[in-house]
Amino acid sequence: MTGRTSFSVLRSRMSPESQAQAHEKSLALKGDMALAELRRAMRLSQEELAAALNINQASVAKMEKRTDMYVGTLRRFIQAMGGELDIIARFPDRSIKIDQFGDR
Template identity: 80%
Template sequence: MAGRTSFSTLRNRMSQEAQERARVKSEALEGEMALAGVRKAMQLSQEELAAILNINQASVAKMEKRTDMYIGTLRRFIQAMGGELDIVARFPDRQIRIDQFSAPGAEVVGR
């Protein structure tokens, strides 16, 4: 690897404080992603996802850029990547899973 430095070597050169800041930011990014980021994290190309959904790659690209879509469309997109979609309403004293769009039985997720 002439002229290249591994990431672990670079990380080890960072101060402990910088490593901690990077770790915290990394965890935050893992918790929030756009659809394209989720697809990439699942190691799927747009072409592979399009084949699973039986649509073309351009349609996947358009879906990833949308800021508004039907819940059913989003659910199929997530399921095609092997996940499940949950809709949760967050209130100051609790979180409630909305079941209108999935299986019956709303449940309180946390208080």
């Protein structure tokens, strides 16, 4: 492995401040994902998710590219991955869970 350095060695060479910044950024990135990224993080293929949703793979691809969809559609997509969807309204002084869109 000439000319290559492991990530752990590179990280150990970083200043404590840089290590802290990198850690904070990685936490922020883990919290924000597009649907396709989330599906990949859950180690699911579009085909597997399509089978769980009883739709075709092309429909999953379309859903992952959409910027707007019904709450019910998004809920089914998340549930097919084994998750649960909560709608939260965030204000400067509090956060409120909106229960109007629950399963009916």
